[in-house]
Structure formats: structure tokens, C-alpha cells
Amino acid sequence: MARAIPTSRRLAFTALAWIIGLLIFFPIAWIILTSFKTEAVAIADPPVFVNFEWTLENYCLVGLFPEADAQGNGGWLRGLMCDPDTPQRSDYTRFLMNSIVIALGSTLLGLLIAVPAAWSMAFVPGKGTKNILLWMLSTKMLPAVGVLYPIRLILIELNMLDSKGSMIFILTMINLPIIIWMLYTYFREIPVEILEAARMDGAGLKEEILYVLTPMAVPGIASTVLLNIILAWNEAFWTLTLTTVDAAPLSAFIASYSSPEGLFYAKLSAASAMAIAPILIMGWFSQKQLVRGLTFGAVK
Amino acid sequence: MGRITLDKVQKSFGEVEVIPPLDLTIEDGEFVVFVGPSGCGKSTLLRLIAGLEDVSGGHIRIDGKDATLVPPAKRGLAMVFQSYALYPHMSVRKNIAFPLRMAKMDKAERDRRVQEAADILNLTDYIDRRPGQLSGGQRQRVAIGRAIVREPAAFLFDEPLSNLDAALRVGMRLEISELHKRLETTMVYVTHDQVEAMTMADKIVVLRAGIIEQVGSPLDLYHTPKNLFVAGFIGSPKMNLLDGDLAKPHDATTIGVRPEHITPSPTEGTWTGKIGVSEHLGSDTFFHVHMEGRRDPVTIRAAGEVDMHRGDTIYLTPNAERIHRFGADGLRMP
Amino acid sequence: MATQHSRSAARTMMAPAVFLLLVWMLVPLILTLWFSVMDYRPLRGTFECCEGLGNYIRFASSSSFQDAIVTTLIMVGGILLITVTGGILLALLLDQPIWGQGIVRILVIAPFFVMPTVAALVWKNMFMNPVNGLLAHLWEFFGAEPISWLTQVPLFSIIIIVSWIWLPFATLILLTAIQSLDSEQMEAAEMDGASPIARFFYIVLPHLSRAITVVILIQTIFLLSIFAEIFVTTGGGFGTRTLTYLVYQRVIESQNVGLGSAGGIFAVILANIVAIFLMRMVGKNLDK
Known part of the structure; x- marks a missing residue:
């Protein structure tokens, strides 16, 4: 494209494209945001978007940072990231x-x-x-x-x-x-x-x-x-x-x-x-x- | 050494016979050009010599040894492809060194030879670049470099200049001729461009539909074309082929006169016509002359600038000694 | 073209792939055909010959089969409509000179990489839930009564979820196709006095027709066998039972293998009708 495009038109297209792009991406963004909430915040009405207390608790519960095995190997990452009282619910x-x-x-x-x-x-x-x-x-x-x-x-x-x-x-x-x-x-x-x-x-x-x-x-x-x-x-x-x-x-x-x-x-x-x-x-x-x-x- | 003999070599693709049994000898050190219109089998013939295609019949001998069943890698020939076929993931140096690496040559000798080839071909400045970063002419040189390092028995060129622009082509033509003089190695060169054939060859092989129409030196072909096809194919602009009442006085079905063998005159001559398109090149002038009762114009070439223009009546006199006569079978008459 | 030697080597190298695919295709298909003419109900220990076409007739004449066909057609048709029109519009938009095009493209593509089970679960619980779902909050915000998506409009809900996954696919392919349009062609049309709308209908759309056909055919193949999205949302209830799901229920849930196998053969036939068209398209492409 060798020709100049009017800035106003370009601006309009850009805005439209970004709005649609963000809408399509929103569910994924929402998954990521919610994963850092506590369960209570996750179902808050009205919904909270970014101004909440971020937590890794869910990742600990689900088992992203595995517990140490029977021989006591590993598990140091869990100790670093998770509250010791948080159980690991799934593997x-x-x-x-x-x-x-x-x-x-x-x-x-x-x-x-x-x-x-x-x-x-x-x-x-x-x-x-x-x-x-x-x-x-x-x-x-x-x-x-x-x-x-x-x-x-x-x-x-x-x-x-x-x-x-x-x-x-x-x-x-x-x-x-x-x-x-x-x-x-x-x-x-x-x-x-x-x-x-x-x-x-x-x-x-x-x-x-x-x-x-x-x-x-x-x-x-x-x-x-x-x-x-x-x-x-x-x-x-x-x-x-x-x-x-x-x-x-x-x-x-x-x-x-x-x-x-x-x-x-x-x-x-x-x-x-x-x-x-x-x-x-x-x-x-x-x-x-x-x-x-x-x-x-x-x-x- | 590179004497290549084709003995009743024949090639078919399925039912279709592209090359009927054919004999040809290429002498050591000769520069042989295969020329012909596209689809005439010239590239296939080259690929048969290379071993990239199996022959369907006959034998190929290289320096007297039967090479018919020898795989391409073992024939001791080098080839330059139309698309250059450089290895895009290797530098120029590695591209040129590749055949030596395949021959398991030691590194010092390899480097020496690559350097030598690079010097000959003026590639030293680009030696560590990738092919993608080179111009068409430079790529062409790399392809040639890759061919010369291994000191093959013969070089095979498959329309190597057809991807270059006109100016570069003239330059590369000279370079390849120079290279041939210097190396004195057999070269087999395929082209559809008769100018390349005329300027470079020691021996031209004119092919049509897999059949050799004529073999000879460039001037042989120019002076004594064996038939109408060769007459029309060799020479630029093309030879005028005239039949009917113009041929009759010469006891021939068709006569051929080259544009440079017709003298134009504004006042008198054997034939008359009207000037159509005229091309003034400065050094030469080409006139396309329309003669009464003929569909195709006659092309003539006059030296220098000539002050005649479109629509003028022109008189033409063919040089009687330069008239080629052809019989009804299309063959040259003595 | 090649030499004799390389040709025989080629055949040897192709053999494993051809053999494995042949076995993979034929053995289960023949077994399914065999079961489909048997009275085969493993839970009751019945495995008796021979029903003949009985299973086929019973399967085809049941009302659940007819419902399943209708559901399948609505689902596939709805998703195709949304993704193809949406895909064309989005592709046209993304082809415009916009700032941050690369990033927008990444945003738009993303849903295609989301696992179907994740997509379905997240939409079901976090968006379409009538109490805590985000859409419910949105409805309330505008003063409307929240909808219980998966019970009130279950088919439509699944169409939305699946369209969200496949819209990026259509967009990506159509965008690639638009970008392969020779810009000189567009300039020539412009010189010939064609307006932007005329250019779209006379140049862009014909250029896209191939890609659109490919999108439709490929999506149809995949959409006919939608499974996970139904499995985790409605479990086939509320009129969302497609042919694939019906067969799954007959074979695995109610363990009537004979009847289900007959249904499976119907599914194979349906997919083959679409496949024939796709193969023709792809085959033509091979000749070039």
C-alpha cells in the first residue's frame, strides 16, 4: 500500500478492530482474572474486574505447585508460593x-x-x-x-x-x-x-x-x-x-x-x-x- | 578428460517417446550447445547425460567407459541448473565446498579450492553470505563455482542465463566463454536462445521433437542450413522464407534469403514492396516490407541510417550467391 | 521425474503409513458394520445373530433419530452461518491498515486454541449461569430478567459457545486468503472505476469463494462430530442431542451396541457426503 490513508478512517478501523478483538478475547481474560480471585470475590455482584486482592490460592489448591513426594523430594516451590494451610485438592x-x-x-x-x-x-x-x-x-x-x-x-x-x-x-x-x-x-x-x-x-x-x-x-x-x-x-x-x-x-x-x-x-x-x-x-x-x-x- | 558418446540413446515417458534413438559424439574440450524450441527434448537429453533420468534404451559412454547405469553422483560431471539450485541454508563458501565435502576431501585442500574458485568468479566479497542475499548474477556465479571446484570431466549447463536480465546475460555469456578457454574442459550447454548458441558454441546441435536436425559449427549452420527448420531457427532477425512465384525462377519450392543479404534501394531492384514498420537502431535499420500478394512481410537489414520511411515504395535485390534453395521435402537443394 | 531406484525406495517408505491407516480405518469399520446387524447388548449378555437391517430400521424410525438429525442440522448450520459471515467481516476489518494489527490478530485467534472442554465449562458456569454468570449480571445491569441460557435456549447457547471457538478459524483462513489477493488486481479494478462495494462483490468475494468453501467443508467435518461441548454443558438434554451424541448414548450409556452401531453407520454416511465435496476441492488443488 503505497498510498496514504486518511488518519480518521484509520483511527475508526483501529478502534473497531480493537473493540471486537478484546470482546472475542474477553472470556480468556476473564478466566485468567478469576483464577487469581478468592471464591467469594469470583461470584461478587456486581463483578469485580481488576481491583481485588490477587491470590495464588487457587493454583495451590488445584495443584500447580506439587507437594513433596513420600521421600520428601520436591515441594520447595509449593513452600514458596502457597500458604502451608492450603490443601492440594487435585493432582x-x-x-x-x-x-x-x-x-x-x-x-x-x-x-x-x-x-x-x-x-x-x-x-x-x-x-x-x-x-x-x-x-x-x-x-x-x-x-x-x-x-x-x-x-x-x-x-x-x-x-x-x-x-x-x-x-x-x-x-x-x-x-x-x-x-x-x-x-x-x-x-x-x-x-x-x-x-x-x-x-x-x-x-x-x-x-x-x-x-x-x-x-x-x-x-x-x-x-x-x-x-x-x-x-x-x-x-x-x-x-x-x-x-x-x-x-x-x-x-x-x-x-x-x-x-x-x-x-x-x-x-x-x-x-x-x-x-x-x-x-x-x-x-x-x-x-x-x-x-x-x-x-x-x-x-x- | 571428457569425451561423451551417445549411442542409440532413447527416452520415453510412458507411451510417449520424447527422444527417438539418437547418436552423438561430444569431443573432449568441446563447447557443445543444444538448441531448439521449448519442448524439443534438449533438457531431457542433458538430464540423460547427467544421469538424472534413466535412458529407455541405448548407451552413454564417458571417456569410453559405459556410464549408462552409473548414478549421477559417480559420473564425474558437474551441472549448473536454470534456477541455480543453490542450497539456501548454506553460505556461498559452503555451497561451493559441498561437492568437495561429498568427495571427502580434506579441509585444507577444500578451502584452497573454494578460495581459488571464488577468486576466478569474483565472489570473495560475498563468500560468507547466504544465496538469498545475492543478486541473480551473483547466484549464477556461485552455481558455476560449485561446478568448477570439483574439476569435473564435463560441465552441463541447463539454460543457465534465462533467469537473468538482458544486460547481465551478455556479461555472463562472455564469462562462461572465458571460463571455457581457461579450463579447456568439455561443456554441454542447453539453451533456446540461438544468439547464445551462435556466440558460445564450438559445435551446435539443433534439436526438434527429440530429433537432431543438424550438427555443425555456428557458421556451418549459418551458411548451409540443412533444412527449412534450421534455416528459420538460426540467424537473427530470421531468414526470409519465400515460396510460390518468387521461388520458381530458382527451381525450388522455397527460397531463403537472410535480411542482411538483401539490398534495398529507393529506385530499382528485383522485387518491389511498401515499407511497413521500420526499426532504426542507429547502427542498423530493419525494414518490414509488405509485398503484393504476401501475408508475411519480408525483413531486410540495411547498415547505418537509411532515409526511408513507412509507406514508401522500396525496391529489393537479393544477393544471388546467398540464396538458399529448399525442395518440397524441406531439405536443402545442392 | 526420477529413476527406477528411487521409485522402489519410495514405495517402501510409504508402506507403514498406508498400512496403518488402512488397518485403522477398516478393522473398526467392519466391526461396526458387523455389530450393526446383531442384537448386541453387553449388559444383558445378548449377542445374537441376526437382526439384518432391523437395527437400521429401528434407529431410523425412532423419533429421537429424527430429532437428532434436525438438531444436528440446526447446530451445524447456525454455527456455519455465524462463523462464515463473521469471519468474512472480521477478515476484511483486519486487512485494513490498523494500528496494532498483530496484537488484534492474536486476540482474535486465541479462542481456537482453547480446549473444547474448557470453553464449554467456562461459558456454562461463568457466563451463562443464570445466577452468577457474567451475562446474567449484564442483563440485570440493563434491567432485564436474566436468562437461564442452557435450559431456556440450550441449542442457541451451544451454537454460541462453538461459534466462539470456530470464528477465529474462519477469520484466520479468510484473512490469509484476502491477503493473497494480488494488489494489482485491486488497483486495476480501481482504475476501471469500480467502487469499494463493487470491488468487494466483483473481486474480493470471488477470490474468497474457494477459501469460503474450504472453511465450510472443513468446519462441517469437525462440527458433525461435536462432542465435548455437549458432554459438559447439557449432556445431550434439552433438545441438544445431535446424531453423534445420540450414537454415543446408545452405545456407551445404554449399551445397546447393535442399535448404536447402526446409528454410527448413518453418521459415517452423513460425513462421507460432505467429505466427497471437500475431496474434490482439495484434489483439484493437487493438480496445480
């Missing part, structure tokens, strides 16, 4: 660990399967490549509820219901089409000529992948990882229906607040804030890549 860190293990595990496993597949489809396309890609995408469209019971049954047979391993596998399979597609669109942007140049320069397949392809694909792989972690982290069908205690991630942990504990706004807020914070931050960093990943390359 946030365990659910957090489950979320991390499942999200990272399924992402790594997914990459391991997807990178070679996407590589070969991008650089050695055959007649069937297009159809294979579309078929892979079509598996993503299969409604989960249509296959819920058989999978539950299989897991029970294998004695793997409510296990992290089975959740990692299921989330890998759910997101595999997206990972392959995203990597495929990134790989396809690497000019074939560069790989040919490497071949002419004396690089074998191993050197080609190691010194040329991988460094060029790192940005694409990174954003694929990011998107996949977000999707796995927020997944809430399989986690709600197939986990109970051992493998339950944060999405299931929060669902346990649905009643009647949900009426404790401050604690609910603290738990929610802790569940969404990591992903919110990651998401902001990956918003551009997200478009490509979520539209299977149809919009860039």
Missing part, C-alpha cells in the same frame, strides 16, 4: 504429564511414520500418489463415533483401556493424515532441482537427506509438530471416552469439573488457565502455518 501435575506424554508421544510417532511417506510422495510421485493422498485424508473424515465401540472393545481385549500407550496410538492415527498432508505441502515447495544438484555434487541418498533435505525442511517440520501438539492436546472425544484415571489428560481433568465443583469459579478458572496456557502460547507462534495445516494446503 494437576499428573494430568499435565499425561497430556504432555500423549501429545508429544503421538507427535513423535506420527512424524516417524509421516516423514518418509510424505518425502516419497512429494519427490517421487507416481500415478497413484494423488489418490493415496486423498484416501488418507478421507480416513480423517470418518466420524469417531462410528468406530468408538469396536475400538473400545479391542482395547479392553488387549487390556489397554485407559493406557497412555493406546491414547498415543489413537491420536497418532487421527492426526496422521494431517501430518502427512502438511509435510507433503512443505516438501513439495523444496525445488527438485536442489536435490538433483546435490546428486550431481556427489551426494548419495543418505547425504541428500542429511545435508540438504532435512535442513530445508526443518521449518515445515517444526510447524507440523506445533500444530499436531495443539490438536492432540485439545482432543476431547477419545480422551473423554477411553480414559478414566491412569491416562486421563487435562481435557478429561477439566471435564471432571462439570458438576458440581464447576460452581467454584476461581478453582475452575485456575485449572482452565493451566490447561490452556501452554497451547495458547504455542498457537500464537504457529498461526500462519496453522492455516496451511488445517486446510490441507488448499489455502496458503
Whole structure:
């Protein structure tokens, strides 16, 4: 845009955009604010916005700062941040660990399967490549509820219901089409000529992948990882229906607040804030890549 | 050493035969240019030599050894790509050193060779930059640098200048010719630009639809084009190809006269016409002359400035010794 | 194009992905198909052959199925309407030269990253609660009677919650599409005398049509299987039972697996109809 825009118009647009932006963001801001209130302040009528006494009590209650274990290890952070009389009501860190293990595990496993597949489809396309890609995408469209019971049954047979391993596998399979597609669109942007140049320069397949392809694909792989972690982290069908205690991630942990504990706004807020914070931050960093990943390359 | 022999080399993509069996010998130290319109198979032929495509039939020999099944990395050839194909994540230095690194050369020798190449190509000032920070001409030099460090048996160039602007192209053309004189290594160069072919080549190979139309030195092709295609393709502006009543007196189906072999006159000559567009370049003047009963204008070239203009009647006299005669089959008549 | 050697290597590298997805897709689907023709009620220990199409007929003729279809259509349609129109307007606004564009963009995108369970719970308790919810306070502030959102207008409430999550998605994609519009095209239209409104309808909207279609198709795929938002808010009550939720209730809550599986197959068919259109769009894109 080389032309000057009248300041008044720019001002009006700016004001409008900010108002709408803040409105859309407000629920998240409200969660964060409420998480620092006491329960009494949280339900005050009329509502209090910022001029209250901020407290970490809820985070302590929900279990952000874990207590020392039986051997007396850890727990120093809790001593630092929390009132010694505040009990730890739930085991946030365990659910957090489950979320991390499942999200990272399924992402790594997914990459391991997807990178070679996407590589070969991008650089050695055959007649069937297009159809294979579309078929892979079509598996993503299969409604989960249509296959819920058989999978539950299989897991029970294998004695793997409510296990992290089975959740990692299921989330890998759910997101595999997206990972392959995203990597495929990134790989396809690497000019074939560069790989040919490497071949002419004396690089074998191993050197080609190691010194040329991988460094060029790192940005694409990174954003694929990011998107996949977000999707796995927020997944809430399989986690709600197939986990109970051992493998339950944060999405299931929060669902346990649905009643009647949900009426404790401050604690609910603290738990929610802790569940969404990591992903919110990651998401902001990956918003551009997200478009490509979520539209299977149809919009860039 | 770099003598490349193609023996009945043939290439098909599926059902489509892009290159019918073809024989060609490229002598050691020769600068050979493959030229032809787009889609004529010249790049495919180069890629077959490089090993980036499998041949469907025939044999490729490099210095007498059968290289048909040898992977590209082991053929000892270097290639400069149209898009330069530089590694965007490596500095200029690393780009140039890459083939040496692949050859597991020791570091001191590597650095010496990279420095030498950088000196030859005037890259010393940019040696630690990334390709993204370089201009088109500089990238082109890096690509050439990457090719020369490994001292290949032959260089392969795939339309290397087509992404450069006109002024730079002339400069790079000279540089590549200089490089060839200095290294005396075989070079195989693909282009669709006949000017590049004429100015650089020791030997031109004119291709059409995968078939070699003519092989010869630039002046061979200029003076004795074997057929209508070569006649029309080589030379700028294009040769005038005239048929019908103008060809009859010469016992030919078609005659060809180059614009520079027609003398214009305001008063007398063999043919008459009216001047259409005229291009005054200062050093030369080009007239497009419309002759009665002919759809395409005849192009003529007059040296220096000529005081004739649009709409004027002009008389043309072709140089009788420079008339090329072609038969009904499109081949040159003796 | 490549050589013979690399082609066989490629096939080997593709094999694991193809094999796993094939198993993942076929095994459960075949089991579901099998269960759907059985009288299978694990709690009663019934597992008998063969109902034939009985389960399908019973599922399709029940009033809850028809209600569920209507609910699903209203829910998906409502969310699509809100997110797509809202998304276009927001994208147009964000494309204007505004101060702090990057920050506004971040604010607008944020809800998409909120876990569905969190979004639903927070809206349910902290906003839509008729006593302590923020919306109740807002209504009182204007002197109106607070609404009990999730019992009085449950379907609409869920539409709002889900739209809040998906509006950022539509906005983000449409904004990306608008920004890919060649500015010379807009300048040419301006030189041709097109007003801003004419430019929107003749240049911008046609340019966006592809992206809009993609947004609609992808959202439909995800929205057809909305689960967590219903699970934590109404639990499928008050007329918010979608097809997905109905199947879930039949299979897991009332453990009538045969009947539920038949319903699951209906859900698969419904999703496939949408999927076919999406695949065509994406497929065309591949050829370029």
C-alpha cells in the first residue's frame, strides 16, 4: 500500500478492530482474572474486574505447585508460593504429564511414520500418489463415533483401556493424515532441482537427506509438530471416552469439573488457565502455518 | 578428460517417446550447445547425460567407459541448473565446498579450492553470505563455482542465463566463454536462445521433437542450413522464407534469403514492396516490407541510417550467391 | 521425474503409513458394520445373530433419530452461518491498515486454541449461569430478567459457545486468503472505476469463494462430530442431542451396541457426503 490513508478512517478501523478483538478475547481474560480471585470475590455482584486482592490460592489448591513426594523430594516451590494451610485438592501435575506424554508421544510417532511417506510422495510421485493422498485424508473424515465401540472393545481385549500407550496410538492415527498432508505441502515447495544438484555434487541418498533435505525442511517440520501438539492436546472425544484415571489428560481433568465443583469459579478458572496456557502460547507462534495445516494446503 | 558418446540413446515417458534413438559424439574440450524450441527434448537429453533420468534404451559412454547405469553422483560431471539450485541454508563458501565435502576431501585442500574458485568468479566479497542475499548474477556465479571446484570431466549447463536480465546475460555469456578457454574442459550447454548458441558454441546441435536436425559449427549452420527448420531457427532477425512465384525462377519450392543479404534501394531492384514498420537502431535499420500478394512481410537489414520511411515504395535485390534453395521435402537443394 | 531406484525406495517408505491407516480405518469399520446387524447388548449378555437391517430400521424410525438429525442440522448450520459471515467481516476489518494489527490478530485467534472442554465449562458456569454468570449480571445491569441460557435456549447457547471457538478459524483462513489477493488486481479494478462495494462483490468475494468453501467443508467435518461441548454443558438434554451424541448414548450409556452401531453407520454416511465435496476441492488443488 503505497498510498496514504486518511488518519480518521484509520483511527475508526483501529478502534473497531480493537473493540471486537478484546470482546472475542474477553472470556480468556476473564478466566485468567478469576483464577487469581478468592471464591467469594469470583461470584461478587456486581463483578469485580481488576481491583481485588490477587491470590495464588487457587493454583495451590488445584495443584500447580506439587507437594513433596513420600521421600520428601520436591515441594520447595509449593513452600514458596502457597500458604502451608492450603490443601492440594487435585493432582494437576499428573494430568499435565499425561497430556504432555500423549501429545508429544503421538507427535513423535506420527512424524516417524509421516516423514518418509510424505518425502516419497512429494519427490517421487507416481500415478497413484494423488489418490493415496486423498484416501488418507478421507480416513480423517470418518466420524469417531462410528468406530468408538469396536475400538473400545479391542482395547479392553488387549487390556489397554485407559493406557497412555493406546491414547498415543489413537491420536497418532487421527492426526496422521494431517501430518502427512502438511509435510507433503512443505516438501513439495523444496525445488527438485536442489536435490538433483546435490546428486550431481556427489551426494548419495543418505547425504541428500542429511545435508540438504532435512535442513530445508526443518521449518515445515517444526510447524507440523506445533500444530499436531495443539490438536492432540485439545482432543476431547477419545480422551473423554477411553480414559478414566491412569491416562486421563487435562481435557478429561477439566471435564471432571462439570458438576458440581464447576460452581467454584476461581478453582475452575485456575485449572482452565493451566490447561490452556501452554497451547495458547504455542498457537500464537504457529498461526500462519496453522492455516496451511488445517486446510490441507488448499489455502496458503 | 571428457569425451561423451551417445549411442542409440532413447527416452520415453510412458507411451510417449520424447527422444527417438539418437547418436552423438561430444569431443573432449568441446563447447557443445543444444538448441531448439521449448519442448524439443534438449533438457531431457542433458538430464540423460547427467544421469538424472534413466535412458529407455541405448548407451552413454564417458571417456569410453559405459556410464549408462552409473548414478549421477559417480559420473564425474558437474551441472549448473536454470534456477541455480543453490542450497539456501548454506553460505556461498559452503555451497561451493559441498561437492568437495561429498568427495571427502580434506579441509585444507577444500578451502584452497573454494578460495581459488571464488577468486576466478569474483565472489570473495560475498563468500560468507547466504544465496538469498545475492543478486541473480551473483547466484549464477556461485552455481558455476560449485561446478568448477570439483574439476569435473564435463560441465552441463541447463539454460543457465534465462533467469537473468538482458544486460547481465551478455556479461555472463562472455564469462562462461572465458571460463571455457581457461579450463579447456568439455561443456554441454542447453539453451533456446540461438544468439547464445551462435556466440558460445564450438559445435551446435539443433534439436526438434527429440530429433537432431543438424550438427555443425555456428557458421556451418549459418551458411548451409540443412533444412527449412534450421534455416528459420538460426540467424537473427530470421531468414526470409519465400515460396510460390518468387521461388520458381530458382527451381525450388522455397527460397531463403537472410535480411542482411538483401539490398534495398529507393529506385530499382528485383522485387518491389511498401515499407511497413521500420526499426532504426542507429547502427542498423530493419525494414518490414509488405509485398503484393504476401501475408508475411519480408525483413531486410540495411547498415547505418537509411532515409526511408513507412509507406514508401522500396525496391529489393537479393544477393544471388546467398540464396538458399529448399525442395518440397524441406531439405536443402545442392 | 526420477529413476527406477528411487521409485522402489519410495514405495517402501510409504508402506507403514498406508498400512496403518488402512488397518485403522477398516478393522473398526467392519466391526461396526458387523455389530450393526446383531442384537448386541453387553449388559444383558445378548449377542445374537441376526437382526439384518432391523437395527437400521429401528434407529431410523425412532423419533429421537429424527430429532437428532434436525438438531444436528440446526447446530451445524447456525454455527456455519455465524462463523462464515463473521469471519468474512472480521477478515476484511483486519486487512485494513490498523494500528496494532498483530496484537488484534492474536486476540482474535486465541479462542481456537482453547480446549473444547474448557470453553464449554467456562461459558456454562461463568457466563451463562443464570445466577452468577457474567451475562446474567449484564442483563440485570440493563434491567432485564436474566436468562437461564442452557435450559431456556440450550441449542442457541451451544451454537454460541462453538461459534466462539470456530470464528477465529474462519477469520484466520479468510484473512490469509484476502491477503493473497494480488494488489494489482485491486488497483486495476480501481482504475476501471469500480467502487469499494463493487470491488468487494466483483473481486474480493470471488477470490474468497474457494477459501469460503474450504472453511465450510472443513468446519462441517469437525462440527458433525461435536462432542465435548455437549458432554459438559447439557449432556445431550434439552433438545441438544445431535446424531453423534445420540450414537454415543446408545452405545456407551445404554449399551445397546447393535442399535448404536447402526446409528454410527448413518453418521459415517452423513460425513462421507460432505467429505466427497471437500475431496474434490482439495484434489483439484493437487493438480496445480
